[in-house]
Amino acid sequence: MSKKKDSFADEGLAGAIFTTETQVLAHTNVQHDGDDPLNDILSSPVGFIEQERYTCAIGALQSVVAIPKAVPILHSGPGCGTMIQGFFERSTGYAGGSTSPCTNFSETEVVFGGTERLRKIIEGTYKVLNTDLQVVLTGCTADIVGDDTAQVVNDFKRDGRPIVQVDTAGFKHNNLVAHSDVVNAIIDQYVHKFAANVTPRSDKRLVNLFASIPYQDPFWKGNLREYKRLLEALGLQVNVLFGPESGGVSEWQTIPRANFNILVSPWYGLPIVQNLAEKYGQPFVCFGHLPIGAGETGRFLETVAAFARENNAGTNRCDIKALIAKEEQAYYEEIDNLATFLLEFRYGLPNHVHILHDGGYVVGLARFLLHEVGIVPKEQFVVDNTPAEFQDAIRADLAAASDKRVIPLYFTADAGAAQHAIRALKHRGRGLIIGSGWDKELACEKNYDFLSASAPSPYRLVLTTNYVGYSGGLRVIEDIYSAVLATYA
Amino acid sequence: MSKQPKQIAIYGKGGIGKSTTTSNISAALSDMGYRVMQFGCDPKADSTNTLRDGASIPTILDLLREKKKVDAHEAIFTGYNNIYCVEAGGPAPGVGCAGRGIITAVQLLKQQRVFEELDLDYVIYDVLGDVVCGGFAVPIREGIAQHVFTVTSADFMAIYAANNLFKGIQKYSNAGGALLGGVIANSMVHPYQSEIVDDFVRRTHTQVMQYVPRSITVTQSELGGKTTIEASPQSTQAAIYRQLARRIDEHHQSAVPHPLEPSELRDWAASWADTLVAIESGEVREAVGAGI
Numbered sequence: 124m125s126k127k128k129d130s131f132a133d134e135g136l137a138g139a140i141f142t143t144e145t146q147v148l149a150h151t152n153v154q155h156d157g158d159d160p161l162n163d164i165l166s167s168p169v170g171f172i173e174q175e176r177y178t179c180a181i182g183a184l185q186s187v188v189a190i191p192k193a194v195p196i197l198h199s200g201p202g203c204g205t206m207i208q209g210f211f212e213r214s215t216g217y218a219g220g221s222t223s224p225c226t227n228f229s230e231t232e233v234v235f236g237g238t239e240r241l242r243k244i245i246e247g248t249y250k251v252l253n254t255d256l257q258v259v260l261t262g263c264t265a266d267i268v269g270d271d272t273a274q275v276v277n278d279f280k281r282d283g284r285p286i287v288q289v290d291t292a293g294f295k296h297n298n299l300v301a302h303s304d305v306v307n308a309i310i311d312q313y314v315h316k317f318a319a320n321v322t323p324r325s326d327k328r329l330v331n332l333f334a335s336i337p338y339q340d341p342f343w344k345g346n347l348r349e350y351k352r353l354l355e356a357l358g359l360q361v362n363v364l365f366g367p368e369s370g371g372v373s374e375w376q377t378i379p380r381a382n383f384n385i386l387v388s389p390w391y392g393l394p395i396v397q398n399l400a401e402k403y404g405q406p407f408v409c410f411g412h413l414p415i416g417a418g419e420t421g422r423f424l425e426t427v428a429a430f431a432r433e434n435n436a437g438t439n440r441c442d443i444k445a446l447i448a449k450e451e452q453a454y455y456e457e458i459d460n461l462a463t464f465l466l467e468f469r470y471g472l473p474n475h476v477h478i479l480h481d482g483g484y485v486v487g488l489a490r491f492l493l494h495e496v497g498i499v500p501k502e503q504f505v506v507d508n509t510p511a512e513f514q515d516a517i518r519a520d521l522a523a524a525s526d527k528r529v530i531p532l533y534f535t536a537d538a539g540a541a542q543h544a545i546r547a548l549k550h551r552g553r554g555l556i557i558g559s560g561w562d563k564e565l566a567c568e569k570n571y572d573f574l575s576a577s578a579p580s581p582y583r584l585v586l587t588t589n590y591v592g593y594s595g596g597l598r599v600i601e602d603i604y605s606a607v608l609a610t611y612a
Numbered sequence: 613m614s615k616q617p618k619q620i621a622i623y624g625k626g627g628i629g630k631s632t633t634t635s636n637i638s639a640a641l642s643d644m645g646y647r648v649m650q651f652g653c654d655p656k657a658d659s660t661n662t663l664r665d666g667a668s669i670p671t672i673l674d675l676l677r678e679k680k681k682v683d684a685h686e687a688i689f690t691g692y693n694n695i696y697c698v699e700a701g702g703p704a705p706g707v708g709c710a711g712r713g714i715i716t717a718v719q720l721l722k723q724q725r726v727f728e729e730l731d732l733d734y735v736i737y738d739v740l741g742d743v744v745c746g747g748f749a750v751p752i753r754e755g756i757a758q759h760v761f762t763v764t765s766a767d768f769m770a771i772y773a774a775n776n777l778f779k780g781i782q783k784y785s786n787a788g789g790a791l792l793g794g795v796i797a798n799s800m801v802h803p804y805q806s807e808i809v810d811d812f813v814r815r816t817h818t819q820v821m822q823y824v825p826r827s828i829t830v831t832q833s834e835l836g837g838k839t840t841i842e843a844s845p846q847s848t849q850a851a852i853y854r855q856l857a858r859r860i861d862e863h864h865q866s867a868v869p870h871p872l873e874p875s876e877l878r879d880w881a882a883s884w885a886d887t888l889v890a891i892e893s894g895e896v897r898e899a900v901g902a903g904i
Contacts (some may be wrong), residue, residue, distance in 0.1 A: 236746060266712075266715075267709060267712050268709075268711075268712075268745065268746055269711050269712065269745055269746020269747040269749070269750070270746060271746060271749070271753055271784070271788075272786075273753075273754065274753070274754065274787040274789075276782065277754070277787050277788070278786070278787065442665055
């Protein structure tokens with residue numbers, strides 16, 4: 124390969140200069156643009172992935188861990204749970220992490236089938252743990268040898284146990300997809316039992332919210348809390364279903380009663396609201412990116428408020444303008460307070476950013492940083508293995524962020540390839556990288572500021588922080604500028 | 613919502629004539645006006661050949677080998693009388709996991725709701741009868757087939773395979789799996805052969821759906837790449853297959869079989885061996901097939 128030192132006239136790449144030659148072997152899915160050298164870097168001559176920012180399907184056990192007093196039971200090899208625990212860290216919940224019951228599927232189970240072992244593990248779980256919901260998740264080996272896990276689980280269901288089974292073989296898909304499988308399995312096999320006694324959509328104010336994927340989104344707990352606070356201010360009652368803000372399994376039982384569903388996601392989670400639309404006739408409203416900061420949060424609230432009115436949710440008395448004005452007053456007071464700081468440090472702050480994250484965060488953060496912080500989004504990388512059919516909508520969502528500036532967007536399942544691409548780019552001014560802890564070294568190498576905001580997160584502890592909403596936007600500002608200030612002696 | 617098709621699975625030891633029988637049942641049911649799909653669940657993928665003038669079709673696993681996402685319709689072909697033909701296929705012999713292949717193929721059609729979309733009356737799974745692993749038991753699990761029929765001859769190995777299948781059905785029966793409709797006695801030539809099968813079904817608490825004699829008409833039709841129903845519709849053999857199809861159509865109540873334990877099966881076979889020697893040597897006994 125020859126060295127490339129061209130500069131690009133394309134507005135999105137204005138000022139970008141290729142400085143190094145890099146050959147990357149990775150699975151990528153990029154839009155073909157013959158003149159874009161980044162595509163050469165992101166293209167895949169061989170097809171292995173250096174860095175996935177998600178796990179295999181069984182990682183969706185974390186969605187179970189996130190339901191208060193629910194337990195995942197793994198019908199898998201012992202390594203599966205350990206891998207998931209290692210990827211997410213601090214993710215134990217009531218009985219997750221290293222305490223998840225597991226059949227430790229090994230040679231004996233492969234040869235003779237593992238269903239009897241699974242039966243014993245489930246029985247043992249009942250003896251040891253007092254849980255409200257049990258979700259059996261299969262690993263690759265159990266699904267390859269054809270264990271009829273559903274049959275074992277059905278026996279316990281017949282005994283009246285709140286138990287659910289879902290195939291999460293890693294060869295099928297990743298945890299972002301399997302999250303929907305897990306939620307739909309709970310709805311189909313458990314929640315639906317309670318639907319017989321209730322009229323679907325009977326509670327006009329109640330809505331189900333499907334937003335962050337627990338633990339895959341490090342800020343899921345805080346984000347759900349903030350969504351709930353804002354939507355309640357609209358006059359709605361909200362099932363967030365996961366985390367301390369939810370009512371646990373009893374809240375799940377009320378899912379069919381909800382008037383409609385809210386999905387905040389560019390693609391993952393869509394099968395859940397589709398399932399509920401088919402099962403209970405609940406319509407859904409989608410918001411394709413995370414609402415971060417005043418502009419997008421206001422738009423999110425207006426979108427939901429309009430949908431609630433269409434569906435007679437009884438929220439008409441809520442003055443949406445007054446609600447947004449009140450939230451914005453507190454928000455812009457803080458932005459005002461920043462003025463002197465921004466002036467004083469104007470030459471020492473990042474002026475451009477590369478984000479490596481899932482589609483919802485990339486678009487949400489890019490819109491926020493462009494419009495409300497003044498950090499210009501340069502090349503952006505969606506690293507969540509977005510299915511091809513959703514990529515155009517995500518591109519359009521980002522493109523709609525500005526009619527003055529084109530923000531180049533790339534889809535790749537390999538964040539390592541994205542790192543190589545960023546390594547090869549050069550922009551004027553101080554730069555910022557927002558990604559996972561694995562991007563810290565790249566930021567050091569490029570002398571960029573760095574914010575850890577996606578999984579895995581080895582260098583940052585997140586407990587209840589939120590990035591969505593008004594307070595979330597302010598928190599992003601705090602985090603970026605705190606990182607910048609930490610570099611001053 | 614569209615109607616639910618009646619789904620039946622036909623099992624039998626390799627080479628016993630299960631694809632021949634299945635294809636003739638499919639052909640006869642379609643002649644009766646039903647919309648039928650025949651789903652070959654055997655890695656050698658030749659279940660539906662006689663419905664398509666002897667021609668093979670690409671299998672689901674062939675398509676999956678070529679690309680990641682397969683539209684189920686790409687694997688569905690029409691044959692005689694617009695019978696929908698599907699072959700699961702499998703990996704090369706000695707490679708991969710054929711059972712997993714069957715699971716994948718069945719799930720693909722189920723997930724894409726093809727049965728409902730095609731408004732089928734019948735889905736007939738043609739499965740090899742040595743239920744060697746979980747994959748080959750998929751059609752008898754909950755939510756797939758409702759009735760299982762097994763094709764057997766009077767040969768011990770065929771009966772052994774049928775007995776194994778009964779064990780599989782018994783295992784899944786508590787969990788809403790398919791139940792046994794009965795036995796199709798194939799390749800009947802001598803009276804003692806039907807007596808052997810009769811004795812076996814009596815002991816295992818099931819029934820014979822049809823006695824199908826060995827017939828040159830079947831062989832001729834197959835060599836011409838056709839079912840007997842298509843090639844010789846006026847033949848006695850075609851009438852037998854039509855009667856079998858009618859019985860299957862009228863069959864609604866299946867049951868849990870009582871498979872024999874290995875020692876029982878051995879003793880039973882040994883007793884028949886003695887009886888057969890007696891028949892050969894002209895020994896006079898009170899009742900043939902009285903058993904042990």
